Amino acid sequence: MTDSLLSMILLAPIVAVVLLLFIPPTAKKSIKLIAAMATGISLLMTIYVYINYDNNLGGMQFMQSIPWISDLGVAYTVGVDGISLPMLFLTNIIGFAAVFSSWNINERPKEFFILLLILLTGVMGTFIAGDLFIFLLCYELVVIPIYIMVIIWGSTKRVSKEYAGMKLTIYLLIGSAFMLVGIVALYLQAFPAGMRTFSIAALSQAHLLGTLSQSFQIIVFLLLLIGFGTLLSMFPFHTWSPDGYAGAPTAVSMIHAGVLKKIGGYGLIRLGLLVLPAGAKFWAPIIIVLALGNVIYAAYVAIVQKDLKYVIGYSSVSHMGYVLLGFAALNTISLTGAIANMVAHGIMSALFFAMIGYVYEKTHKRSIDKLRGLAHQMPRIAVGFMLAGMSSVGLPGLIGFMPEYTIFLGLFKVYPFLAIIAVSGIVFTAIYILRVLQKILFGPRNYGFDAIPDAKGPEMVPLFVLGSVLILFGIFPQLLLGMINGTIAPLQSFLQALNNEPSLLVVWGGIW
Amino acid sequence: MHVGLTQVLILSALLFCIGLYGILVKRNLFAILMCIEIMLNAVNINFAAFNYFLPMPDLSGQVMMIFSITVAAAEVAVGLAIIFKIYHDFKTVNIDKINNMKG
């Protein structure tokens, strides 16, 4: 039972997709209900796994492995540890919320929910895959539905939805091309022919065998960094993200900003750090500099945006900078913070996009200058905005604070002065978030919106679900950090061994 | 002069080149179809020749010819149907006028 639990989580949306195929497109209510039930079942099972995961034991649990293409060393392997389980939880909770936030979709709902469920399956598979081949397979499964969804259900503002969808897809595909090259090289190099395997666990041991030379690790890590960095919207590969979110329909924005981006961070840790430690160490200074670019630069750009989705788009770029910082500081504290921050940002950006979706759906406006005093007519949506915004600002008691603090602490141990620059990000975040919040929520009553109803019924589900997670993990951060740390803490000696590896700075110094 | 495999092969090469020449210079779709048939026959001659001249215990080469002829027959049928369709749509069988795929 527990062995196949993860497979069942993965399978629930697929079963729903098959069911949906047999439902007439006119039965809109049933389509939505089936999608909601599928994601709900996945979510419940994930919560069960989350509760039953043994933090003290750490490592991969709930493993299942079935050989698939044994000639190539491919096996269908799924399993969760303290890194992937929070991400799986995040995926499911956002998926569940995304279904409800798309409750009012009436244009081709069948196709929409089928694509949405496929997308969710892909993302989930990426996070729980214990096999690189499955990982890639699921990752590629993700990109295509997004393109279709943006093109069909997207919205055109500053850029057309076609442009946005194309940009997003091409960026991600180019990124994944680099990634693919890196992974194939890794596959070929790690073990001699005949013993080759795609198993991530086995590949993580490869550097101990000495088959992966330092220069090889450096090159392959760079490839992975470009791939995952693009996905994570690392500066300067970030411009797809605001445009993409602006063009995408609400659910896609939620999933994309909430979970999909996190595949980048997850991949960097799972493949970049654990498989290619010397490469990670080598490139860490560069990542830090680029990440600071993310944090400060994107925050600055967010300040002058006029469109709500662009603000949140750039805000997510900025927050991803923290994740990268946490990654590149390469110690247990910062890594814990980086993963926790991915979860935190996922929840809050999903909530943000859900709220923006409602506002746009009801008022057909997204421009900050045209929205005013929404708190008068839509107090519930205003609460959602405030929760998400305050979490984004890093207010203690909400999910955003502790991960950021942890990252800062980890970074401070390594690069104190850069950490100060990073911390200044909290001021900029406050500036752009508050600027948006106060402009759209507060101010004189806008009588044009009087006829517009507040969120109610199914629309409240995202607000309630995401909001309660936001507060729960905010007040009891140990629930999240403890789990992550159960897996990260044993890496202490692994990370300490990295101290002897040269970094770019050392090499640079040597040249000069 | 003694006739060996080489002579037959040269004959088939010549036939093939004539067919190719026809394909390249002709504008009429029917003529092109005919030239394709010529080329197919050149290939069939090769089959027959190899089967005849090379040390081979059975008649596999001739069987291949049968398949080749089958495919050729099918190709002629479909090709003619396509030409009819083109004629129906474009009112011409001149291949120069049919260039919708021009980039």
Place this chain on the structure above:
Amino acid sequence: MELFALNHAWLIPLVPAAAFIIIGLFFKEFHQLSAGIAVLAGTFSFIMSAAVVMAVLDAGISVEMPFIQKIQWIKIAGMHFSMGVMIDPLSAMMLVVVSLVALLVEIYSIGYMKGDKGYGRFFAYISLFSASMLGLNIAVNFLQMYVFWELVGLCSYLLIGFYYYRISAREAAKKAFITTRIGDFGLLIGILSLQMVFGTVDFMELRHILPVYIAANGTGLLTIIGILLFIGPIGKSGQFPLHVWLPDAMEGPAPVSALIHAATMVVAGVYLVARSYFLFAQLPELLHLIAWLGAFTAFFAASIAITQREIKRILAYSTISQLGYMMMALGVGSLTASMFHLLTHAFFKSLLFLGAGAVMHAINEEADIFKMGGLRKKMPLVFVTMTIGVLAISGLPPFAGFFSKDEILAAAAAVSMPLYIIGTITAFMTAFYMARLLFVVFWGKEQHGHVHKTSYFMQIPLAVLSILAAFAGAAGYVGGFGDWVRFGEAMPEHMNIGLAGISTALSVAAIALAWHIYVSKKYLSDIIAQKMGFIYTVSFNKYYIDEFYAILCRIFIDGIGKIMYFIDLYIIDGIVNTMAALTVYCSRIFSKLQTGQIQTYVAIFFCGVIILLVYTIVFFTKINELAAGGGF
């Protein structure tokens, strides 16, 4: 009983928090019920706090030997934090001040907020604020303090923007949040540095580690950390140059101004310095800086307050000025004086704010003092209580302010004469502008025929606070406040008669001057203003600091933001779009190869075949040669 109070001190912040959740989730629309819940929770907190104070007095808990209770909040490899309760005289005093003022303000608000649409919301916020502020008071470590520090900031933001439909209110709220955020930035870095250097942020642990560390490493790094930590209080307690948010914060309802922006939250900064005085006391240079910054702020704010016309603005600048006093006291090494002033100030300043609120409430929210006038007869209770407040803040004996202010000045005089002189001048100015306020509002021509009645809910807190403002100082003075709330040695209670006499005389002179100008009109204020010309204008416009910041903001925030966005749009995206366009262009060129003529393709195909054939011929010849020459 004592043990019970101490062991259950964690309930003090938790009960108002529960009230917030209950009101916020269920009873927001039930006005009376929500007020009832909030007041009930406030009462509970106050009784518990009082019991805690009793317990502290009885159990002999001192600053050195606090009562500590904590639970693990976060524990990961290399980092762990606790949340807990730390009761020592300092926090016990703060607990009682905060819970008492909060309770009184809640009662006052029952009357003040009557008829407001956001009644339930107001009480929810106030409850959340009490919870956060009380949580801050009992913090066991810097992180817990920071957590609640941010939460009180949030409450302040929410309450300043309480009238969210007013643009000025929402702007003020934003300004308050962002300005204090700049302070928090420093504080956060300070806390991170502490964590990094010492591996802990726990107050008690740090207190034990510090002397060892200083003995080993000196104070160089510690001074930097101290400065960083102090940036937080600069923001929160409205010290120069981050004071700009506090006057604007008066956009909130008057009870909020009384509670948050006078009595409790703004003193959080002072409290933080006091709490971590074991650190600051080791850093004489930093203390010097704090003292001078405090003195400057006190003087600077007072000089602005003199010319302001809006009643709450005057009080706001007065608050900044008094906070400067407290900082100065800390800077000159007298924690006791600072805390004593904090205590008395909480009473008389909230009294003044509540009184001002009552006045404004009575005359349709008119804020300009020169449009009030002659309210003495119409609002006798408010007049009496306000007068007590003004006398208290002016430092006239036997009112509360006299004792605390005198202690500060004495402490300053003991350290540095210039500081004492600035303090005394500030005291003179304080007395003057407070008297000006009192005289202009309550004397002079009656400008309002009809005055709304002040409800009993509003009168009772005023009365209670005025009693406290009148006697708390003397009581504390006699009751051994200095023995109790102190750092290091207990302060001997002796009054420097000379200094006290000078400041009293100056205060009386200032009040007399104000009487002459504003009541008997011997010297007309307008003429003085004209004569002072430049100085008056500068002071009236608050030294143009807001404008200066606006320009800075426009250049360094909006300006750079626009440049960055330009880079994003036209350089980064430009490169991307150029690449895309280049691809399209190339494909246009290559698509020319697609003539649509199968013959062309066939011809090209066979060209390829020929090339391959030629290659094969040449290559095969070579192979044959090799084979012939025995190459294989």
Place this chain on the structure above:
Amino acid sequence: MADTMASIIFYILAIIIVVAAWGIIYCKNLVHSALSMTLCFIAIAGLYALMQADFLAAVQIMIYAGTVVILIALGIMMTRRISMDRTNMPERRYMIWTALITGGLFTCLGIIFIEYPLASVNVKPEGNTVDAIAQLLLGKYMLSFEIAAVLLLAAMIGAVVLAKGADE
């Protein structure tokens, strides 16, 4: 083909094949081309017979010389031209290039065939080949045979649908 008679027949057939093939291209009238193709195919059938592929020779005559030519002729008729004159003009523009390509190809092939001659050994017994082919078709090449059948069926349906038009 060891004896002289066979050699002579081969050369005669070869000349007929080449001339007839050239005739297809050279004729300006499409009908003449079709007739020329018939001749060519019959000559090829003769060549097959010469190379002991008598069954194939029959097949060649039936399918190519019969069916295919009739099909093509039918096709030519159905395009409903009044006169068949000048329907089959070569494009002069491409002639040189085409001649170069085909000439090059032929030269290359020729070089290969002459330079690297394959051994010509005939080990097969003379006689009826139909039995042997039938054995192979229904034995070793059973699957291919069936697939060819399916292909023909598909081609037939495809041709009908295409010629008729699916929507009509």
